[in-house]
Amino acid sequence: MKIHRFASSLITRLVLFGIFVVVASAILRYNILINFLENDQAKVAAEQQSTIASYLAQDIGYRIAERKTYLERLSAHIPPGLSADPAAMREWLREHQELQPLFAQGLFLADSAGTIVVDYPTMNGRRAISLTAYPDYQRVLAGATVLGEPLLSPASGHPTLPMLTPVRDASGQVSGVLGGTIELDAPGFLEHLQQARLGPSGGFMLVSPARRVVVAANDPVLVFTPVPTAIADPMLDRALKGWRGNGIGRSANGVDEIKAYASVPGTDWLVVTNLPLASALPTVDRMRALIARGGLVQAGVIFMLVVLAYFWFFRPLRRAAALADRMTRGEIPLSPLPVIRRDEVGHLTMAFNGLLARLKQHQSELQHQAHHDVLTGLPNRMMLADRMEEALARARRLESGIALLFLDLDGFKPINDRLGHKAGDQVLQEITQRLRQVARRSDTLARVGGDEFVLLATDLELPLERGARVLAEKCIKAVSEPLMLGAAECPLGVSIGIAVCDGRCDPDSLLQAADKAMYDAKAGGRGCYVFAPDGIGCGHVTISAREGTEGTNRPAGSERS
Numbered sequence: 268m269k270i271h272r273f274a275s276s277l278i279t280r281l282v283l284f285g286i287f288v289v290v291a292s293a294i295l296r297y298n299i300l301i302n303f304l305e306n307d308q309a310k311v312a313a314e315q316q317s318t319i320a321s322y323l324a325q326d327i328g329y330r331i332a333e334r335k336t337y338l339e340r341l342s343a344h345i346p347p348g349l350s351a352d353p354a355a356m357r358e359w360l361r362e363h364q365e366l367q368p369l370f371a372q373g374l375f376l377a378d379s380a381g382t383i384v385v386d387y388p389t390m391n392g393r394r395a396i397s398l399t400a401y402p403d404y405q406r407v408l409a410g411a412t413v414l415g416e417p418l419l420s421p422a423s424g425h426p427t428l429p430m431l432t433p434v435r436d437a438s439g440q441v442s443g444v445l446g447g448t449i450e451l452d453a454p455g456f457l458e459h460l461q462q463a464r465l466g467p468s469g470g471f472m473l474v475s476p477a478r479r480v481v482v483a484a485n486d487p488v489l490v491f492t493p494v495p496t497a498i499a500d501p502m503l504d505r506a507l508k509g510w511r512g513n514g515i516g517r518s519a520n521g522v523d524e525i526k527a528y529a530s531v532p533g534t535d536w537l538v539v540t541n542l543p544l545a546s547a548l549p550t551v552d553r554m555r556a557l558i559a560r561g562g563l564v565q566a567g568v569i570f571m572l573v574v575l576a577y578f579w580f581f582r583p584l585r586r587a588a589a590l591a592d593r594m595t596r597g598e599i600p601l602s603p604l605p606v607i608r609r610d611e612v613g614h615l616t617m618a619f620n621g622l623l624a625r626l627k628q629h630q631s632e633l634q635h636q637a638h639h640d641v642l643t644g645l646p647n648r649m650m651l652a653d654r655m656e657e658a659l660a661r662a663r664r665l666e667s668g669i670a671l672l673f674l675d676l677d678g679f680k681p682i683n684d685r686l687g688h689k690a691g692d693q694v695l696q697e698i699t700q701r702l703r704q705v706a707r708r709s710d711t712l713a714r715v716g717g718d719e720f721v722l723l724a725t726d727l728e729l730p731l732e733r734g735a736r737v738l739a740e741k742c743i744k745a746v747s748e749p750l751m752l753g754a755a756e757c758p759l760g761v762s763i764g765i766a767v768c769d770g771r772c773d774p775d776s777l778l779q780a781a782d783k784a785m786y787d788a789k790a791g792g793r794g795c796y797v798f799a800p801d802g803i804g805c806g807h808v809t810i811s812a813r814e815g816t817e818g819t820n821r822p823a824g825s826e827r828s
């Protein structure tokens with residue numbers, strides 16, 4: 268029962284609704300804020316990465332340009348005829364290599380047939396290599412300085428990068444090729460890219476779009492590995508096709524990353540940076556934790572407020588409901604509930620009190636209807652019984668007596684028949700008024716049948732019959748007075764049976780005795796009164812001065828009706 272009441276409680280619903288609103292707004296706020304922060308932070312991080320990627324690309328470009336310029340200058344300054352003397356040429360190369368070691372794997376000279384003839388330092392097998400098979404060899408012969416594709420040095424096994432420039436004779440004709448081999452791992456070339464760290468798990472790559480291979484990376488495992496396919500990493504694929512910029516994309520292993528792409532000047536290479544989104548946005552993570560903690564605190568505060576509200580705002584309501592329950596169970600009488608505050612609860616309580624007042628009024632009306640005759644407003648038989656009980660008890664206490672006059676109208680039916688029931692009702696109301704004037708305030712005049720009335724007279728002095736007789740005569744006189752309804756005369760009389768008692772008799776027997784005496788009065792000619800015979804149904808009647816108890820008594824001057 269309690270669980271059911273709890274489940275259907277307005278307060279429970281209010282609390283649940285409140286919690287729903289708080290949770291929904293917290294989730295909404297959380298999503299809006301986190302989305303905004305994520306986008307904002309990701310944008311900032313992507314711009315930062317672009318800057319870093321550009322810086323690295325510029326740095327690599329600069330180092331390549333530096334080597335290119337150096338190689339071209341060396342080529343231009345080879346003393347005439349020196350290339351014909353390998354030992355002197357090698358010495359010349361050594362001097363320059365030691366002065367400016369930009370090519371970590373050294374310098375070499377190829378003759379006009381493309382065969383390497385001199386190198387410094389001497390590397391295993393390098394002198395036997397022919398450059399004619401080299402894809403860009405013809406471009407070198409045409410006069411261009413060419414940066415080759417990265418390859419694993421057959422001599423050292425290290426990733427290397429060859430650079431070739433033409434050597435011209437005095438007439439300006441290409442007479443040979445001067446080359447230098449850059450070692451990718453060597454200090455002073457790609458070390459920024461290789462050693463740099465981007466967050467806890469971000470990385471850099473130098474990619475050759477032509478070969479679709481990773482030239483260098485801060486993760487050595489990636490070096491010389493093919494780049495992911497277009498499906499695995501669509502953003503990188505776009506970058507390989509020429510697009511430059513930054514953004515958020517999914518990596519080949521399914522991680523969302525912030526990526527940036529920048530071109531290395533003087534090459535077709537590409538610097539790629541990538542940083543997993545999660546580690547790029549530490550503020551967002553902290554914000555998440557902060558919002559979660561804030562949400563918990565908020566929920567706690569709201570819960571406490573709801574509990575306080577429950578106890579504070581609804582206390583009068585709970586108290587009123589408890590009182591109303593007790594009234595319903597009959598533990599306390601129906602009485603207005605206390606109105607504590609002038610709020611909605613107070614309004615409801617006042618409305619309840621109004622309803623209660625109406626109910627009580629209705630109840631007393633019903634009570635009145637149950638004990639009174641509707642037409643005349645006189646007490647009915649039920650109420651008469653109560654009054655008789657009271658009167659008998661009082662008579663016993665005060666050692667007085669009571670008289671019961673049973674009145675039945677004479678000649679009422681013809682009025683009804685002649686003038687109708689409505690007129691009959693008016694007659695009954697008029698007779699009631701007349702009989703009321705005859706009775707004392709302490710007496711009870713009741714209507715017990717169609718044209719039957721009972722007059723209960725109390726506190727009678729001895730002899731009881733004297734008072735009863737006077738009363739009966741007054742009744743006969745009052746009823747017999749001319750009665751006009753409009754122009755119609757309504758002649759009426761009344762027959763009265765009288766029973767008297769000193770208080771020690773049974774009310775039903777007393778009523779029966781009076782009723783029977785009334786019939787005797789009817790039988791005796793109507794318009795008169797008859798006392799119930801001593802001992803008939805009223806064994807305790809004490810009559811000290813009994814007059815005319817055996818005969819029919821008419822008031823002086825009254826006519827038989």
Ligand SMILES: Nc1nc2c(ncn2[C@@H]2O[C@H](COP(=O)(O)OP(=O)(O)OP(=O)(O)O)[C@@H](O)[C@H]2O)c(=O)[nH]1
Nearest residue numbers: 675676677678679680681683688689691692717718
């Ligand atoms: N108008 C009206 N008539 C009523 C009411 N109650 C009973 N009656 C009528 O009252 C009449 C009573 O009948 P009787 O007692 O025979 O009338 P009566 O002419 O006085 O005859 P006796 O009593 O024998 O002298 C009946 O016609 C009933 O229908 C009422 O509330 N209003």
